[in-house]
Amino acid sequence: MERRNFLWWGGGxxxxxxxxxxxxxxxxxxxxxxxxxxxxxxxxxDPYGVLIQPGQTVRWTNKDKGNAHTATAYALENYxxxxxxxxxxxxxxxxxxxxxxxxxxTLDVPGLYDYFCLPHELSGMVGRIVVAAPEQxxxxxxxxxxxxxxxxxxxxxxxxxxxxxxxxxxx
Ligand SMILES: [Cu+2]
Numbered sequence: 462m463e464r465r466n467f468l469w470w471g472g473g474x475x476x477x478x479x480x481x482x483x484x485x486x487x488x489x490x491x492x493x494x495x496x497x498x499x500x501x502x503x504x505x506x507d508p509y510g511v512l513i514q515p516g517q518t519v520r521w522t523n524k525d526k527g528n529a530h531t532a533t534a535y536a537l538e539n540y541x542x543x544x545x546x547x548x549x550x551x552x553x554x555x556x557x558x559x560x561x562x563x564x565x566x567t568l569d570v571p572g573l574y575d576y577f578c579l580p581h582e583l584s585g586m587v588g589r590i591v592v593a594a595p596e597q598x599x600x601x602x603x604x605x606x607x608x609x610x611x612x613x614x615x616x617x618x619x620x621x622x623x624x625x626x627x628x629x630x631x632x
Pocket of ligand 1: 504528529580
């Protein structure tokens with residue numbers, strides 16, 4: 462796990478150095494909190510939908526004192542889940558994050574990245590990242606496949622992410 466994280470981070474740094482000045486300005490880290498009610502009755506990613514530019518880094522931090530969470534990409538490599546990430550993109554998996562622990566990944570390939578929290582996927586704790594260059598449009602959603610309705614309902618609409626940039630759930 463550690464080794465893999467290191468390699469990803471190294472790749473991210475290389476990407477940052479090759480960015481144009483315009484992209485470098487947008488190259489700040491995008492923060493996503495893992496949240497939960499104190500009694501554990503609800504858990505979620507905040508924001509659960511984000512729009513970033515190719516080469517930007519996303520960082521998840523567990524802000525929930527009562528739970529461990531993961532940020533795990535939909536991919537066959539990750540517990541045999543259906544792939545819901547762009548062709549050529551590398552699946553990521555944070556492994557369990559204890560309270561205040563963080564995980565980050567740099568996403569270079571444009572497209573839709575859906576991810577889940579391993580212990581809370583069936584509670585709808587899923588999120589979506591759209592990686593898009595400023596002029597880029599026309600992202601197709603993934604087929605529902607055999608994911609259950611609770612999970613499908615958890616993904617924010619691509620159009621909403623593109624329109625608003627960041628989407629939070631009503632708490
Ligand atoms: Cu969770």
